[in-house]
Amino acid sequence: xxxxxxxxxxxxxxxxxxxxxxxxxxxxxxxxxxxxxxxxxxxxxxxxxxxxxxxxxxxxxxxxxxxxxxxxxxxxxxxxxxxxxxxxxxxxxxxxxxxxxxxxxxxxxxxxxxxxxxxxxxxxxxxxxxxxxxxxxxxxxxxxxxxxxxxxxxxxxxxxxxxxxxxxxxxxxxxxxxxxxxxxxxxxxxxxxxxxxxxxxxxxxxxxxxxxxxxxxxxxxxxxxxxxxxxxxxxxxxxxxxxxxxxxxxxxxxxxxxxxxxxxxxxxxxxxxxxxxxxxxxxxxxxxxxxxxxxxxxxxxxxxxxxxxxxxxxxxxxxxxxxxxxxxxxxxxxxxxxxxxxxxxxxxxxxxxxxxxxxxxxxxxxxxxxxxxxxxxxxxxxxxxxxxxxxxxxxxxxxxxxxxxxxxxxxxxxxxxxxxxxxxxxxxxxxxxxxxxxxxxxxxxxxxxxxxxxxxxxxxxxxxxxxxxxxxxxxxxxxxxxxxxxxxxxxxxxxxxxxxxxxxxxxxxxxxxxxxxxxxxxxxxxxxxxxxxxxxxxxxxxxxxxxxxxxxxxxxxxxxxxxxxxxxxxxxxxxxxxxxxxxxxxxxxxxxxxxxxxxxxxxxxxxxxxxxxxxxxxxxxxxxxxxxxxxxxxxxxxxxxxxxxxxxxxxxxxxxxxxxxxxxxxxxxxxxxxxxxxxxxxxxxxxxxxxxxxxxxxxxxxxxxxxxxxxxxxxxxxxxxxxxxxxxxxxxxxxxxxxxxxxxxxxxxxxxxxxxxxxxxxxxxxxxxxxxxxxxxxxxxxxxxxxxxxxxxxxxxxxxxxxxxxxxxx
Numbered sequence: 001x002x003x004x005x006x007x008x009x010x011x012x013x014x015x016x017x018x019x020x021x022x023x024x025x026x027x028x029x030x031x032x033x034x035x036x037x038x039x040x041x042x043x044x045x046x047x048x049x050x051x052x053x054x055x056x057x058x059x060x061x062x063x064x065x066x067x068x069x070x071x072x073x074x075x076x077x078x079x080x081x082x083x084x085x086x087x088x089x090x091x092x093x094x095x096x097x098x099x100x101x102x103x104x105x106x107x108x109x110x111x112x113x114x115x116x117x118x119x120x121x122x123x124x125x126x127x128x129x130x131x132x133x134x135x136x137x138x139x140x141x142x143x144x145x146x147x148x149x150x151x152x153x154x155x156x157x158x159x160x161x162x163x164x165x166x167x168x169x170x171x172x173x174x175x176x177x178x179x180x181x182x183x184x185x186x187x188x189x190x191x192x193x194x195x196x197x198x199x200x201x202x203x204x205x206x207x208x209x210x211x212x213x214x215x216x217x218x219x220x221x222x223x224x225x226x227x228x229x230x231x232x233x234x235x236x237x238x239x240x241x242x243x244x245x246x247x248x249x250x251x252x253x254x255x256x257x258x259x260x261x262x263x264x265x266x267x268x269x270x271x272x273x274x275x276x277x278x279x280x281x282x283x284x285x286x287x288x289x290x291x292x293x294x295x296x297x298x299x300x301x302x303x304x305x306x307x308x309x310x311x312x313x314x315x316x317x318x319x320x321x322x323x324x325x326x327x328x329x330x331x332x333x334x335x336x337x338x339x340x341x342x343x344x345x346x347x348x349x350x351x352x353x354x355x356x357x358x359x360x361x362x363x364x365x366x367x368x369x370x371x372x373x374x375x376x377x378x379x380x381x382x383x384x385x386x387x388x389x390x391x392x393x394x395x396x397x398x399x400x401x402x403x404x405x406x407x408x409x410x411x412x413x414x415x416x417x418x419x420x421x422x423x424x425x426x427x428x429x430x431x432x433x434x435x436x437x438x439x440x441x442x443x444x445x446x447x448x449x450x451x452x453x454x455x456x457x458x459x460x461x462x463x464x465x466x467x468x469x470x471x472x473x474x475x476x477x478x479x480x481x482x483x484x485x486x487x488x489x490x491x492x493x494x495x496x497x498x499x500x501x502x503x504x505x506x507x508x509x510x511x512x513x514x515x516x517x518x519x520x521x522x523x524x525x526x527x528x529x530x531x532x533x534x535x536x537x538x539x540x541x542x543x544x545x546x547x548x549x550x551x552x553x554x555x556x557x558x559x560x561x562x563x564x565x566x567x568x569x570x571x572x573x574x575x576x577x578x579x580x581x582x583x584x585x586x587x588x589x590x591x592x593x594x595x596x597x598x599x600x601x602x603x604x605x606x607x608x609x610x611x612x613x614x615x616x617x618x619x620x621x622x623x624x625x626x627x628x629x630x631x632x633x634x635x636x637x638x639x640x641x642x643x644x645x646x647x648x649x650x651x652x653x654x655x656x657x658x659x660x661x662x663x664x665x666x667x668x669x670x671x672x673x674x675x676x677x678x679x680x681x682x683x684x685x686x687x688x689x690x691x692x693x694x695x696x697x698x699x700x701x702x703x704x705x706x707x708x709x710x711x712x713x714x715x716x717x718x719x720x721x722x723x724x725x726x727x728x729x730x731x732x733x734x735x736x737x738x739x740x741x742x743x744x745x746x747x748x749x750x751x752x753x754x755x756x757x758x759x760x761x762x763x764x765x766x767x768x769x770x771x772x773x774x775x776x777x778x779x780x781x782x783x784x785x786x787x788x789x790x791x792x793x794x795x796x797x798x799x800x801x802x803x804x805x806x807x808x809x810x
Contacts, residue, residue: 012172020146023169026176027317029324034278038070055123065081078093100131112145119138123154124153137372156316187334212264213265214267214321217290223242287310311343311345313344355378356416368399392500417497420442427489447470453526455526456551500515502534505529505533533547535550571584571599581672583598608672624677637720701744703716704716709800714727727754731756731802734792748765762774789805
C-alpha cells in the first residue's frame with residue numbers, strides 16, 4: 001500500500017495538517033480514499049474522530065469495508081460507516097464513512113461536532129447538492145471551533161473554483177500514476193439502438209484484448225437492454241454484471257469483486273463507477289458518452305430525468321479506469337470533433353435540482369440559503385419554487401419552520417413524502433383505520449422508484465413481499481407497528497401531499513391539473529377514463545407532460561380529505577368566443593373550475609380593468625384607432641424623436657400600454673366588449689397625455705394640415721419610420737422655390753404632386769430641382785390631358801392657383 005501515488009505527497013500533507021483547511025487533488029487510483037484516511041488516523045494532529053463523506057452509498061460501504069480489512073477488522077470497529085437505513089459504527093470507531101444526508105444531520109444535531117477532529121469531503125468534483133450544503137454547514141461549524149479541520153478531496157480541481165470558497169486552504173496535489181490508455185473513437189449510428197452499438201464495441205474489445213471490461217451507460221434501463229443484447233453473444237468465460245445504485249448489496253459486491261481465476265468480467269455501469277469505486281482487473285472501457293441527470297422545472301414543479309452528453313472531466317475519468325494497473329484501451333462511441341465540443345464538466349446539482357429539501361435543511365439550521373458559504377449560489381427561480389411548495393404544504397411560515405415542517409425535517413425525506421406520512425398518521429389517529437399502513441407502503445413503493453401504469457394501490461398490494469422492508473422503515477420512523485395496507489387511502493393521501501397534481505379528466509387521455517398544467521396518460525393505460533386522478537409522478541416527453549404514476553380518486557374523497565384546496569372565486573376573465581368580459585362565480589379545486597355561475601355584482605371599474613388587461617395582452621396594434629387618431633399618434637411619436645429638447649417625451653407603445661391604467665382606464669368605465677372600443681375618441685385620449693402648451697406646440701411644429709398660399713388647407717400624411725408626405729395639386733405649388741419643412745427645419749416634408757384630377761404625378765423632396773428638371777416632361781404629358789389648367793414654362797415664378805385658366809382670367 002505504501003507504493004500508492006498518494007504516498008509521494010506525504011511530506012506536503014504532513015505540513016498541510018497544520019492548517020485548518022486542506023484541498024487534496026488526486027486522480028482516481030492514487031489512494032486518497034483507500035489509504036490516506038488510515039494514514040491520517042496515525043497523525044498526532046488528528047487526535048479525535050474522522051468523518052469522511054462519500055457521495056454514493058455503494059462507495060461509502062465498499063471503502064469502509066476495504067479500510068477495515070486493511071486493519072484486519074470488520075466495519076464497526078476502528079472503521080465504520082453510516083447511511084440511511086444502515087449503520088456499522090460503534091463506540092471505538094475513530095474513522096466513520098458516511099453518506100451526505102447523514103453528515104448534514106450530524107451537523108444539525110451538534111453544530112460544534114464535539115469529538116470530531118477532521119471532516120473529509122471525498123469526490124467533491126461530483127458537486128452533489130448535499131455535499132455543497134454539508135460543506136457550507138461545516139464551514140460555519142469551523143467558525144465555532146478553531147481546532148476542527150476540513151479536507152476537500154477531488155479527482156480534479158479544474159473548473160471548481162474552490163480557492164474562492166477556501167482562499168486560505170493549503171493545496172496538496174498528487175499527480176497519480178496511471179498507465180497509458182489508447183483512445184479509439186467509434187461514433188455510433190444515431191439510427192441504431194444504443195445497446196447494439198455498445199454491445200458490438202464490447203465484443204470487439206474482448207476479442208482484441210485480455211482482461212476485464214467496464215462499459216458506461218446512462219441508466220438502469222439502458223444497462224438492462226445491453227445486458228439482454230450481450231447475454232447470448234459473450235464468450236463462455238466472460239461474466240456479465242450490472243452496476244447501479246438500486247441493486248442489492250450482494251449484486252453490487254459481485255460487480256466490483258475480481259473475476260474468478262481463468263475468467264473475465266464485463267461490468268455495465270452508470271457513472272457510479274466513474275471515480276468512487278475500484279473494480280479489479282479492468283483494462284478496457286467502452287464509453288457511451290451519456291449520463292442521466294435530474295433537472296427540476298420550477299414552473300412545472302416537476303423533476304425530469306434526462307440523458308445528456310458527459311463533460312470532458314467525466315470522459316477523462318472514465319477512460320482512466322482502463323489504465324489503473326496496466327496499459328489499457330478505451331472505446332468512445334462519439335467522434336473526436338464531439339470530444340472537443342464537450343462541456344468542461346457536468347453542472348452542479350444545486351443549479352438544476354428541486355431545492356425544497358435544501359430550503360428545509362437551511363431553515364432547520366437557522367439560515368437563509370443566500371447567507372451560506374456555498375460554492376455555487378442556488379438559482380432564484382428554484383429557491384422561490386421551493387419556498388412556495390413548503391409554504392403550501394404548511395411547513396414554512398416566512399423563513400421559519402412550522403411545527404409540521406420540523407416534524408417533516410426530522411423524518412429526513414423529501415418534504416412532500418414526509419407530509420404524506422404524517423398526514424396518514426394523523427388520519428389513523430382520527431379513526432381512519434388503515435390510513436397509516438397505506439401511507440407507509442405507498443412510500444415504500446415510491447421510494448423504490450419503479451411504479452407501473454396501473455393504480456398505485458393495486459401495485460403496492462401486489463408487491464407487498466418486495467416492499468416489506470421499505471415499509472417497515474417508514475413505520476419505525478413514526479414509532480408505529482407494521483400493518484398490512486388496504487389501498488383505500490392512497491388517492492386521498494397523494495391528493496393531500498401533491499394537491500397541484502390532482503387531475504380532472506378533460507377529454508380522452510388528457511387531464512387538467514390543479515396547479516395549471518395539462519398531462520396525458522400513456523396510451524393504453526388502465527387509468528384511462530377515470531374522472532379524477534391523484535398523481536404521484538409526472539414526466540415530460542416530445543408530446544408534452546405525461547402521467548407516470550397515479551391513483552384514481554373521487555370528488556367526494558377530495559371534498560372529505562382535501563377540503564382546504566376547494567374555494568369560491570369571483571372571476572372576471574375575457575371570453576374569446578364572445579369577445580367580451582365574462583363575470584362568473586367559480587367553485588374550484590386549485591385551478592380546476594368545477595362549477596360556474598353568472599356574477600351580476602361586478603362594478604364598472606372591475607369590468608374596465610378586465611378589458612384593459614385584454615388590451616394590454618393584444619398589444620398596441622390591435623387598438624381600433626381611426627385615421628385621425630393614428631395620425632395623432634404618429635405626430636406625437638415624431639415629436640418625441642425630433643423635439644425632445646422642446647419637452648416632448650418618446651412614444652413607446654409598450655411603455656404606454658404598461659401605463660394604460662393612468663391614461664386609458666378612466667375612458668373604459670362602463671365598457672365590457674371589444675367592439676365598444678371603436679366608439680372612443682382615441683384622438684382626444686392620446687392628446688390628453690399632453691398639456692395645453694405642448695398641444696399648441698405640436699400643432700405649430702408638426703401640424704395635421706398645412707395652409708397653402710392658395711388658401712387650401714392641405715392634410716399632411718404622417719408615416720412610421722419615414723418623413724411625412726404632403727399630397728398637393730402641382731399648380732398650387734407654383735411660385736415656391738423650395739420644399740417646405742416642419743419642426744423648425746428638422747423634418748423634411750415629401751411633396752406628392754398631384755394632377756388636376758388628384759392623381760399622383762411625382763414624389764419629391766427638392767421642389768427646385770423638380771421645376772428645373774422633371775417638370776418639363778410632366779408638362780408635355782399633362783398639357784394635352786388637362787388643357788384647361790395652366791402649365792407655365794417658368795413655374796417657380798408663376799402665381800399658385802387652384803383654378804382653371806378660364807377662372808384665372810376673370
